[in-house]
Amino acid sequence: MKFDYKELLDNCIPGLSIDCVVFGYKDKKLHVLLVRFIDSHVWALPGGFIPKDQDMDAVANQVLFQRTGLQEVFLQQSHIFSSLNRHFDINTRSRLVMDTIKKTWMEDQKEALEAWFSERFISTAYMALVDAEKVHPQTDVLSDACDWIPLDELPDLLLDHREMIDEAHRQLRMKIRLLPIGKSLLPERFTMSDLQSLYEAILDQKLDRGNFQRKMIRLGFLNRHEKLMTGAQNKAPYLYSINDEAYDQLLKHGINFI
């Protein structure tokens, strides 16, 4: 199948790209949204190029929307990757992906596209946190799969995409200690145990139950509701939701532990 790459050649900035590390939480595990290229079957982060008339955050939001159908999610710049190794001729995996892409080139654009794709791409990695249940992952013309993959079962990835995930995860572990960023990963009502499981999945460590509960309550961003009615009444856990106003304040100023 051939595509017209006129828009790319005329209107996108050569040598620049973005990649999105989209974290979702399900089955008590942190997952990452990955796409699989047709033919080559190489897995990669969803990404895109930068039109000359758009800023990067807008592009990242679009990529996220295309892949997940979600808008207004927690999306932040994570890190810029500019290693001189960031080009498609660096290893077998990236050459396989390039071969796949080349099959879609039309004869009269071949030369320009060859030049376009031969550069080092400086890529800005974004990190997004979404409610995995709300997402219907979308493939596109170059991918035959778009799936949630658990963080502990990642396949080999294109270029330095594994490093991008590791860096985003490191930042997420840091941020969750400072900011109440669990909101977009959780359903509207949840138990304290759900919240603790999420923190444990992100931090990749077990936390003390009493200690965790005390700290979360003290932060003051939780509304307590009725008990979750399953099993014995006296053991039923309370349901919580997030107090948006307090949450936004915390998100703005951070948890002040000094």
Next chain:
Amino acid sequence: MKFDYKELLDNCIPGLSIDCVVFGYKDKKLHVLLVRFIDSHVWALPGGFIPKDQDMDAVANQVLFQRTGLQEVFLQQSHIFSSLNRHFDINTRSRLVMDTIKKTWMEDQKEALEAWFSERFISTAYMALVDAEKVHPQTDVLSDACDWIPLDELPDLLLDHREMIDEAHRQLRMKIRLLPIGKSLLPERFTMSDLQSLYEAILDQKLDRGNFQRKMIRLGFLNRHEKLMTGAQNKAPYLYSINDEAYDQLLKHGINFI
């Protein structure tokens, strides 16, 4: 005065730049290193362009070295600024700076340079923390001043450089709650009061003395030395230095307050 811009035109990536927000601490205030363009007298962050054969962190390190003479300082990516307004024709200040730069162009490079500088520049802001006492700020051919300016006395700046400083300061306020990043801002030996003053300058708020001291000691990254011998012996404060090993561990894993 005319310069040869061959290196820029042949070897740098058009439309990409870096800017460095260099924080230094002196007179109990947080300062930023700024440069002033000749003729126009517009103040700006020190910055540079990206050679095709270098990664961005290396470029940022070079800019920092040129301006401060320092190597191996705390330097991290802060944020990418890609607004469509990031071009030299956006306001009077930026046009003045452009006029200054144009005066240095040679006739036969004018056309190419005109094209080069007419683009939107997507700029990566870096944040550095340095010991202000160790720095001898350096001007270059396009600047007649390079100085430490207190954060609360910033002049009007080129383009969105003020936003870059505000964002870096916001991140610094967040990070100092998670990471012991004061090291590069402090002399080798300091009192607890010095450390508290630094935190207060960064956070822009007064902290409780007893509480601060308890928390810092508990973090375990301070070595306690002899007392600072000034005034009455019984009131003399202890001197502290940073335990590099414990500091590096904290820097790697963050302060675990959950």
